[in-house]
Amino acid sequence: MKRLVKGGRVISPAQNLDASVDIVIEDGKIVQIGPDIMCPEAELIDAAGLVVAPGLIDMHVHLREPGLEAKEDIYSGSRAAAAGGFTTIACMPNTKPVIDNAILVSGLIRQGKLEGAVNIKVIGALSKGQEGKELAEIGDMIYAGAVAISDDGHWVNNAKLMRLGLEYTGMFHKTIISHAEEDSLVAEGVMHEGAVSAMLGMKGRPAVAEDIAVARDIMLAEYTGASLHVAHVSSRGAVELIRQAKQRGVKVTAEVTPQHLALTDADVTGFNTAMKVNPPLRSRDHVEALLEGLKDGTLDILVTDHAPHAFEEKDVEFRYAPSGFAGLETSLGVILTALYHTGQFTLPEIIRFMSARPAALFGLDGGQLIPGAVADITLIDPDREWTVDSRNFYTKGKATPFEGKKLKGKAVATIVAGNLIMQNGEVKI
Numbered sequence: 271m272k273r274l275v276k277g278g279r280v281i282s283p284a285q286n287l288d289a290s291v292d293i294v295i296e297d298g299k300i301v302q303i304g305p306d307i308m309c310p311e312a313e314l315i316d317a318a319g320l321v322v323a324p325g326l327i328d329m330h331v332h333l334r335e336p337g338l339e340a341k342e343d344i345y346s347g348s349r350a351a352a353a354g355g356f357t358t359i360a361c362m363p364n365t366k367p368v369i370d371n372a373i374l375v376s377g378l379i380r381q382g383k384l385e386g387a388v389n390i391k392v393i394g395a396l397s398k399g400q401e402g403k404e405l406a407e408i409g410d411m412i413y414a415g416a417v418a419i420s421d422d423g424h425w426v427n428n429a430k431l432m433r434l435g436l437e438y439t440g441m442f443h444k445t446i447i448s449h450a451e452e453d454s455l456v457a458e459g460v461m462h463e464g465a466v467s468a469m470l471g472m473k474g475r476p477a478v479a480e481d482i483a484v485a486r487d488i489m490l491a492e493y494t495g496a497s498l499h500v501a502h503v504s505s506r507g508a509v510e511l512i513r514q515a516k517q518r519g520v521k522v523t524a525e526v527t528p529q530h531l532a533l534t535d536a537d538v539t540g541f542n543t544a545m546k547v548n549p550p551l552r553s554r555d556h557v558e559a560l561l562e563g564l565k566d567g568t569l570d571i572l573v574t575d576h577a578p579h580a581f582e583e584k585d586v587e588f589r590y591a592p593s594g595f596a597g598l599e600t601s602l603g604v605i606l607t608a609l610y611h612t613g614q615f616t617l618p619e620i621i622r623f624m625s626a627r628p629a630a631l632f633g634l635d636g637g638q639l640i641p642g643a644v645a646d647i648t649l650i651d652p653d654r655e656w657t658v659d660s661r662n663f664y665t666k667g668k669a670t671p672f673e674g675k676k677l678k679g680k681a682v683a684t685i686v687a688g689n690l691i692m693q694n695g696e697v698k699i
């Protein structure tokens with residue numbers, strides 16, 4: 271079947287394209303792009319007043335499958351992704367059991383094709399059981415289709431193991447994604463260490479824990495020549511270390527989340543467990559450094575770190591609550607509200623961070639709108655005003671720090687391989 275996406279503002283940063291053009295889709299691919307295309311036999315998708323972007327890609331999602339399906343599974347998580355405008359998501363391996371072997375990687379890829387509403391990519395663990403002792407089957411997992419390697423959830427404490435992981439992963443031209451927080455400094459901390467934690471009497475997770483972890487990982491990446499991707503950067507020191515490393519030619523890239531850009535530790539004062547996340551929401555000076563880092567190319571991509579938990583797990587005292595919250599269905603709205611509508615970033619810049627750049631970094635299909643490319647497309651209404659109501663979420667994890675917040679900007683349609691799978695917030699498959 272042919273489809274014609276007509277009348278929109280098409281933005282594809284990979285081609286420096288920002289123009290009023292139409293797109294014809296056939297057999298899951300883009301076949302034609304140009305002004306005023308007439309194609310009477312095609313089904314029309316009216317994009318008047320909308321931005322037409324390459325499908326959004328999220329490289330940091332916890333789908334919780336296998337083993338933790340009370341929090342999320344492929345079915346629910348991928349529908350949350352579709353609702354949020356994502357066409358490709360990559361799932362982290364801190365599941366039960368941990369995704370640390372080729373059988374699990376290929377099983378999840380197969381399950382993703384069967385049950386997933388969007389493209390599901392799999393990230394394999396660096397160490398067996400994510401215990402930080404012995405390397406996992408990195409080569410086998412990459413052959414089975416793993417797109418990156420990570421012990422996300424915690425740092426790889428053992429420098430020798432991290433070195434081996436980098437050397438081994440580098441041989442396959444893949445990247446290690448590091449959750450950079452030095453263990454001993456954050457052991458009992460529940461929020462950013464600073465004036466607010468002191469006032470609340472809460473144990474802190476100091477920014478220096480992140481700086482130390484990032485510094486060591488950069489040194490090992492530089493020493494081995496392998497590539498490193500720093501997950502959810504949140505500290506000013508980490509931004510500066512990554513900036514300097516990039517200037518030296520170290521193969522380091524980095525990501526940042528909407529929550530670390532839009533919120534601060536002051537938001538924790540109400541002890542709302544939806545504000546608890548690792549690394550923690552930091553103070554304003556760190557947020558300013560993150561925005562600068564995103565602007566000057568130090569930080570490469572935006573990710574959600576979608577980390578859903580069951581309601582009863584989050585419905586406890588702050589210090590006992592698990593860290594993380596749902597992000598797929600609020601990410602674009604938060605980013606457009608905090609970055610675009612404040613005049614700090616343009617739409618092409620944001621689409622680069624959320625689609626073109628992650629596709630290029632991790633060698634994924636999509637991320638661009640050109641004839642021959644897969645027809646993964648997101649239609650965005652940048653001015654649509656809406657209020658976050660977690661009762662409407664597709665994810666099982668209803669906790670969100672943005673509950674009740676008014677946002678401006680929303681994905682209004684998601685097209686995966688030419689199929690219209692979400693329209694006006696409703697997932698159709």
Ligand SMILES: [Zn+2]
Pocket residue numbers: 422423424449501502548549
């Ligand atoms: Zn993490």
